[in-house]
Amino acid sequence: MTTSDPLRRPAWHRAVLAVLAMGLLLAFPLAAQQPKKPPADSRKAASDARAQAALAGAQEALERKDYDTAIAVLENFLFDHPGHVEALFNLAYAYSLAGRTADAMDMYRQTLEVDPKLVPARINLGLLLLNKNQPEEAAAEFRQVLEIEPEHYRAQLYAATALERNGKKDEAIAHYERAAKLKPEEAEPRQALLALLLEKQDLEGAGRVLDELLALSPDNAELWLNRAELRRVSRQKPEALAAYEKYFQLASRENAASPSTRGEMHMRAGWLARELEQPEKALEHFQAARREGGDAFRLASLEGQAEVLISQERYAEAIPLCEEVATLKPEDAGVRETLGYAYLEMKNYVKAVEHLNVALRLDPRREPTYNYLASALYLGGNLAGAIAVLDRRAALAAETPATLFLRAISYDKLNQCQPAITYYEKFLEQNRDTRSDEYFQATARLRLLQKSCRDKRR
Numbered sequence: 001m002t003t004s005d006p007l008r009r010p011a012w013h014r015a016v017l018a019v020l021a022m023g024l025l026l027a028f029p030l031a032a033q034q035p036k037k038p039p040a041d042s043r044k045a046a047s048d049a050r051a052q053a054a055l056a057g058a059q060e061a062l063e064r065k066d067y068d069t070a071i072a073v074l075e076n077f078l079f080d081h082p083g084h085v086e087a088l089f090n091l092a093y094a095y096s097l098a099g100r101t102a103d104a105m106d107m108y109r110q111t112l113e114v115d116p117k118l119v120p121a122r123i124n125l126g127l128l129l130l131n132k133n134q135p136e137e138a139a140a141e142f143r144q145v146l147e148i149e150p151e152h153y154r155a156q157l158y159a160a161t162a163l164e165r166n167g168k169k170d171e172a173i174a175h176y177e178r179a180a181k182l183k184p185e186e187a188e189p190r191q192a193l194l195a196l197l198l199e200k201q202d203l204e205g206a207g208r209v210l211d212e213l214l215a216l217s218p219d220n221a222e223l224w225l226n227r228a229e230l231r232r233v234s235r236q237k238p239e240a241l242a243a244y245e246k247y248f249q250l251a252s253r254e255n256a257a258s259p260s261t262r263g264e265m266h267m268r269a270g271w272l273a274r275e276l277e278q279p280e281k282a283l284e285h286f287q288a289a290r291r292e293g294g295d296a297f298r299l300a301s302l303e304g305q306a307e308v309l310i311s312q313e314r315y316a317e318a319i320p321l322c323e324e325v326a327t328l329k330p331e332d333a334g335v336r337e338t339l340g341y342a343y344l345e346m347k348n349y350v351k352a353v354e355h356l357n358v359a360l361r362l363d364p365r366r367e368p369t370y371n372y373l374a375s376a377l378y379l380g381g382n383l384a385g386a387i388a389v390l391d392r393r394a395a396l397a398a399e400t401p402a403t404l405f406l407r408a409i410s411y412d413k414l415n416q417c418q419p420a421i422t423y424y425e426k427f428l429e430q431n432r433d434t435r436s437d438e439y440f441q442a443t444a445r446l447r448l449l450q451k452s453c454r455d456k457r458r
Contacts, residue, residue, distance in 0.1 A: 074094065142162060
């Protein structure tokens, strides 16, 4: 917890600096292409009514999802009409829907031997390969589609997916970007692209894509949360805080976020507001973290509120919160130190000494605690106790102008002339601020003590 000393951070203050990790990649609907009518240039067009009737029956069976019947009809048809493109394609399609993946892949390959430029067959073969965890082979099929139709939107998406699964992230990014240009109104490629750019720590590129997604879905709470997290990690604090505020507004309306998520995000927003010197807003978020996140955020919420109040020198409000923190973290020396400091600022020297002594019992190497304790003892009238604490501190760290001055005035008030002179002289040797009150006091007292000591020796 902080004190009025700007150079010191609280021992238990931990601003959340979690590495940004947002899983945004959507599983694309890898649904196979629907059965096609025979191409106009089919090499094996049916020549009689019975063949046409067989094809029509197979088509009807597929439409009513009677795959076994469709398979039987098409197999018989191909026995009499080998190489018929429509029948080959629809049989492959029926095999895939019936769960006969190996047969489907073999039949799509036969289809492509007859018509290498039949895009639906190549797309479906690629999808089956992708589902069989063969991304390299799948990518090859999708690339062949793109050689035939460079602006095939789904082929760009599927190629990107296959390349990403094969570890070729940069190539995948290029395909996602092409897909996004082909259909500016679609979110799918941008969602996948955003995930990859975040993985590569390309925060600038991710921010651009996220802005595009928000233009498509301006009321999407999850996107605003992603924007807030991205801006936070990029140290764009005002923009991050504004995005968090928008997220809370939308998430409350949608009632979509879990309590733990809302609690954590309120804590992050609170620390941002604290850093932006917006104390009231910070307090609101820290209070909301506990209110909306539940008891899991009790301690963090109390610590955040106490941090803000201490920084604002609102010690009377901070002390009850610090006392509650101390009950939750009884072995934390930093909490006791902060509590002792707050009581010191409130001029309650008895309570200050009590908590600072506990802090030193828990951690006897805390140099600032010795400083605060010595000050509390001195201000409370225990001059010998203050000197004893400074002696303990001296075993850990070098003297500072502040500790030398405190020693000098303590000895001075105890009427110990020579030690007071010694420490006033040491203070003046180290002190560089010749305009401070301490400098003038030390100079004046040193002259008086030197004279009075000489007079006593006479």
